[in-house]
Amino acid sequence: MNLSVSQSGDYAAAGATGTKTVTITSSGTATYTVATVGDEVDEADGSIVVAVSTGTDYDVGTPSSATVAVADDDDPTPEADDAETPAPKTCSTTDAGLLAEVAAKVTRHGTTGRTDLLEMFTSTHNTMLGTDTYTVAQLRARPDKQSANWNRPGPNVLWQRIYTELDRLETCRAASPDDPLEAPQTPTVSISAGAGITEGGTASFTLTASPAPATTLTVTVSVGQTGSYAVAGQTGTRTVTIDTTGSGTLTVTTVNDSTDEADGSISATIQTGQGYQVGSASTASVSVADDDDPPVVKPTVSIGAGSGITEGGTASFTLTASPRPAAPITVTVSVTQNGSFAVAGQTGTRTVTIDTTGSGTLTVTTVADTTDEADGSISATVQSGGSYVVGSASSASVSVADDDDPPAVVPAVSIAGGGGITEGGAAVFTVTATPKPATPLTVTVSVGQTGSYAVAGQTGTRTVTIGTSGTESFSVATVDDTTDEADGSISATLQSGQGYTVGSPGAAAVAVTDDDDPPVVEPTVSISAGDAITEGGTATFTITASPAPQSPLTVTLQVGQTGDYAADGTTGTKTVVIPTGGSAPYSVTTVGDDADESNGAIVVSVSQGQGYTVGSSFSASVTVSDDDEPQPTSVEAPSAEVLPNGHVLVTWPAHSHGSYIVRAISVGFKHPTRQIQNHDENSYLFEDLQPGRWIIQIYTGDFRTRIGRGWLIVTVP
Template sequence: VSTDPIRFLDGMYYVNTQVGEDLVTNPEPNSLPEELLLDAEGKPIVLSRSSLAKQGQLLMSGTQMLQLRNNLKTIHDRFKTLYKVEDGDDFAVEIEFKITAGNKLAIKQARPWVFAPPLTLTPEVAVPSNKPTARSTKEGRTVVTKLAPLVPNAAASWSMSGPDKGAFFIWTTPTRRDLYFYPQDYENPEDADGDNVYSIVLTATDPDSGEKTNIDFTMTVVNDADDDSGDLPVVSIRPLPGIVEGGLATFVVSADPAPAGTIAVNVNIGQDGRFLWSSGMVTAWVSTSGRATIGSRTRDDDTDEPDGSVSATLRPGVGYTVSADEGTASVGVADNDGPPDPEVSVTAGSDVTEGGDAQFTVTATPSPTAPLSVSLTVGQEGAFGAITGTQTVTIPTEGSATVAVGTADDDSDEPDGSVSVTVDAGDGYTASATQGTASVGVADNDDPPPAPEVNITASRGGSEGENVTFTLTAAPALTSDLAVLVTVAASGDFGVSTGSQTVTIPAAGSATLTIATTDDDADEPDGSVTLSLNDGDGYTVGSLSTETVSVLDNDDAPLATSEVSVTSGGDVTEGADAQFTVTADPAPSAPLTVNLTVGQEGDYGAATGTQAVTIPAAGSATLTVATTDDDADEPDGSVSVTVDAGDGYSVSATQGAASAVVADNDDPPKTDEEESTGNADVDLGQVEVGRRISYVAPSLRPAGAEDCIVGAGVLWKRVGGQEVVTRSDNGFSLDYSGGLPRLSGRAKLRAAPALYRIEYVCGHPQSWSGSYTIAVEVLGAGMGFDADSLGRRTLYKGQQRTIKPPQLFHAEGAVTYTVSPALPAGLSLDTASGVISGAPTTLQGQATYTVTATDSKTGGAQTAAFDVRLSVVSGMHWSASSMPDMVFEAGERIEIVPPALVNPTTNLRYTYSATHNGVLTMHPYSGRLLASSARPMVKNTYTITAYEDRAYDDRTPQRISITVDVEVQDVHLLGAGQTVSIPAMALPGLSGTITYSLAATPALPGGLSFDSETGAISGTLDAGRTQAKQTYTVTATDADGNTADCRFKIEVRNLVLSGTQSSYSVGAGDPLSISPTRSGGIGAVSYSISPASSELPSGVSFNTETGAISGTPSREFAEKTFTVTATDSANPPQTASYSVSIRVDPSAKAPRVSITAGSAVTEGANASFTVTATP
């Protein structure tokens, strides 16, 4: 559609596509439509994806979407012109299209959308009877008003304001929006004005656009002399004992007296604290026993928090009143989490100078109740003599301790550095995420040595292609490598890499910079390379800071070559010669042959193709290209000449081609618009009443015009000397079955001669029109039907059907009807009305039946007949008679697909119902039952219904159903040795006192027991014992003997680490790999190591996700024992660990190197050292 009816975005087109359709109305079974919005470039906004498309893909390519949008825009613009739609008017065009297997777009039909001005309607209010009525109620009554009819926007959010809003409340659920009005006492009004008229303003807000709709709402309370509200049951609520977080907060709702039938009591669940999984309005179903039990599950978290409570408040409803004294109850919820470990942070003191102590303050928040040992790691940047590594500090109960790290005052000039302290992980505390490390700056106090002076002391040039060199020298001698900044510049084009560079002078004191040049074939002047020293760190630039060397060219000068260009002598008219001048610069010393290509645009008889021209020593030559003078009207064209490559010359880069315009001198022919429109006349003469008119429509297309693709016809009738437009007259109307319109139909009544005119207006591909007149006189005739045949009617076996006859004209007296042959079994003919009705009982192929009407005309009965072709087929039905039971585990994605439909029809929709509240939703176009992550649910019977979502004149829509039992079992993953408590699941349809029983098999895991009063399973599991997943069945029975089963699964796991040795010994430089095998964990498993991973051998690391220790140790490491602990996500978590000792020995591949000093010396003598490698 050439508009956006979904989001109302400007310039967007809406597309709805299905897969594998034979017809637009017959999609592939279980196909969900793909819905798109296309912008002007055919780029989509995806509203919904097809269920049959590949993951992440769309049904159409980008090229197909652009082609579709462009075609629709063309049709839209043509219709807009045809219907004379003004800019700004609401108008759109809808098309039906297919993309064939051959990738061809086929547009089947187009329909215009015309938008009427919006209507302003006064919303109706629905009361419990669901009938529109005045907004009033007797005193003592609860009134429920459905909000959906007021503003039919399912996503709208509702709020209210006004002086009397305390008398109302809004109940919102995923499927309902209801307004409740509390029962009132007429004699004691509580509205703001005291006149028993309660007023509010309802506001509906669209969540996407933010638009608001306000509705003034009033409810008038009238006196009820026979007020029986006191006879309604009074509902109260009381709590059961308090619970620990993670338990079920339970309430008992009682009605006094017990109701005659089950009533729905509205209860609002709230909380003090944060313990509930969900809160809000729930329903308690109070049966004739007078009692119902409801519960709200609390969450067992790891957060230390104050104790709280879960509250339940009765809200007004239909069929009961709320107790004034027992309308609210609360169940205490006790927190089971201890206070958190203190968080340890570290802050730095002031910066120091080398030789001073760096001060740090380590703080625990909150202060510990007993002295707390905290592990620290001391590190440093630079070499300031700090004692680094792991240390321990004890924080007293005051909450903080001071750590001093000493530094050494040496004589070495060095950069400033720092000393850092980091809080490591440990027992009884956590390290601060934001203040877990601190550092103190350490300033160096030694003067730097004198900087060496750098000069360019030598250089060498050469010919192109040879290297040029520069020698840089630093004095005095260096103690380490020195980086010197230089700039390379060049004169000439010899491929020198210029710009800034860095030259490293080793401790020996000099370095040579080599710069390459390129040996090319171009003759060019000699050049040079210049090197300049730049200022930098650690040195000074001497007087010899710049040096230039020569680079000599080694190529001979080239011979001169002429450059050839071409210019045009000017534009011409067809029949004249076009002149071109071809020039060589410099002029050749001898005649030069040049290759050319002659071309043309248009059809002017030019001799095109390759030609040659000879340029004399004078330097230029003229080329003449002749054109032909014809009689054809055609667009202006041109003749061009292009210089081609050849020997002894080059082609000009800027003037290598030229062209001359050739003007046409012929007049254009007359256009189609100048031709006259077509017209004709038809005289039908006299036609009898009830007879169909027939004639051949004349051609209306003017001479030279194309056949019409998009057009419209208009029927005119001459009345009183003037023509008026009519859609039909006396049974006549326009018929387009032959392409152009013609008058068709049966005359209904006798009429004097009438004159009709049929006009046809073509809008595409050309604009033209034509018309013709028809003269006809209708004479009286005998009895006859409006139609000879009702055509084909397909009936469904077993479905009621009614077939009415065509309209009968000019019958006299009573009429009786007969049919031949006999109708299919189950159908009958009403002999007085001619109506065929009934439900066929047997299948039958198509057969033709003739119905004859006979009147009682005086002097001789008249007869008339019509026929109808009937066939009886199987109606819509499921391909399978039943569906198997479906059992899932909690958390699974559920998609239940019903059996395929046999003989499905158009406008098919699905709905469903369930025996009790469930966890599944339905896709209305495929009938699939869905849940993205299913919650536990006892066995629930879902009824899936497929129905035709449309109305028929002669039959009721088809509607068929099938049932499926669905169960979602909770899965309890338990850790061996854990203390667990599994509460009973709330079961539907039970009330009053409930008792529970557990099936005898399988037996519960060792250490667990079952409570038949509460249905809970609790206890401490046997340590080290595991159990595969088993299914258990609990049966609940209420006081009335009603039962319900709940099935769930229990699996016991034991976290175990294996697959490692007790000790590992490798050589330095050899790989180390320790990888444990884990089994029996619940959920995600993390790993920790003690001592910290920072104490592993250098080059070895610890993986917190796998518990592996691996790497290549770089040096010797004394034997040390580490413990790795795995912790899973159970509640409480399971842990398992393994210990391993690691030793790294010296490797034969890496000798141990040591150094010893010789004797002391007096300045001026050499100091000796001995460096030794063993082995």
């Protein structure tokens, strides 16, 4: 069975999280454990979550995940003592006499010996990981060239003390202490709307930067609308230029059509961007008035219900036509009931006349019996007709209360889930007891989840008390994290207990939608070969990454050959850097010699590496043709037979020249090359070739002189 192991915090042992498996024996159960690390770091409590993933031969049930809380047992880090804090070692500027300020924040993840993170928040966000000296490349103080060094006091000093020292380093002066600090300010951009317009007019917005920028500033604005008024292409992402006066204007033209529609608006919202920050007045709206006459419409008929009644009373409904009809209209109504209260003939299809006052009444009489039954209702639903339109309030119900004493029964408890939520929201469940209990009733509920959304402590067994009203709601809080994950759910299942029975439905679930962006997909790297060459030429290849990498990508290659053509040092493990354009060339030079030999090839294969995956076209070869005159003797092409046991029998015509050299080369150099020298027979049985494609070569004479050679390619299953 496939499992997904995750955690909240940093407790799981190395390698304990991620995708795992567990085997369930014929007993039907199995135990799975996740080891945690007992460190000396004070940190927030966390949890280990194990969820069942989909797989073959089984279905994922409910609950599909479980959470075990993990408590931290370390003492908190004591506050640093100012008396023990040494002064900072270095604070300087490259321009003597300028005042510099360092804005800093320290995040402590542990003591020395672990990976510590020091974040210096300056105009260029720099980060130091585990080093003892930090240099701020550009300070907030001024835009001209400045630098400030801060040295960690010693190798065993905690980051908490570093934070205190940085507080003491808030201001550092150079030679001239009287030089004032004029820190540059990032303009804050706000937006205001012009006056309302009529369709066909132009909506105007004014963007203001405070303080005014030293140079023109481009601001990104998102333009939207209520209704359908803007000219095509006017909405969506727009840019506005604010000049050094600190102001810029955005206009949105509208269409003057002939369609009657509701008044709308044009809205503009400042988006985040470079060189400015968004002010509190980040959104503005210009109203757009429609100037078209409405069409002649049929009256819209809606229905409203009177007050609830007790059995034996009369349920009343009021039908309203808007606008009022010029003449009475007949409206068809379908009357139904929940329970058995209506007098015979009162349900089914009924008609109601609405006169020119715009109103009509429908009544339904009920029976006062002596049978104890659940409260019910009388419902009336407006049906479509030719002289009117059915309004949104097309149905209404009048509750009917039973007035008979109930028998002594045990309430049946059911549960219902609220609407779906987005992570960070609260899943709501409603528990209902039927009939209503005479006294408060405590019900046991088991809360589970699919995925890892519930706040720690929210799942597991809990109790809900249903009052005499017969219903009670409870909620399960979820976590709004930044991890992309599959959508999940929060489930609640009623457990058996005293004083009630579990009704139907006995379980409910609320869908939880993940709102995080998926991770960046690693590019897939493939290779293609250029044209065939003659010995002495250069074999060319193209390595392609899809999609193109966001930064230069280093790819590992394996360069091999069939024959002996590659120049010295050009084979073996090599690398190539693919730029952000998505492809890079790679070439292998060959040697033009005087020895007659069989044609060969340069073979380049993509190997596994970091930051990419290997595509299906992972290997390519360029044929290398020999241009030398043949020697007097040669070996005719061998033949090969793959035997049922996986052995490969290679045979070739006998030759009188002498002994042979037999070689087996793995295509792509996936396996070690096999070579047999001074072989006297004209056949050889390979018993240990690994599955894959192999190049079989037969030589006569010395290996270097290679008087003759024959070769073939065989596939070992």
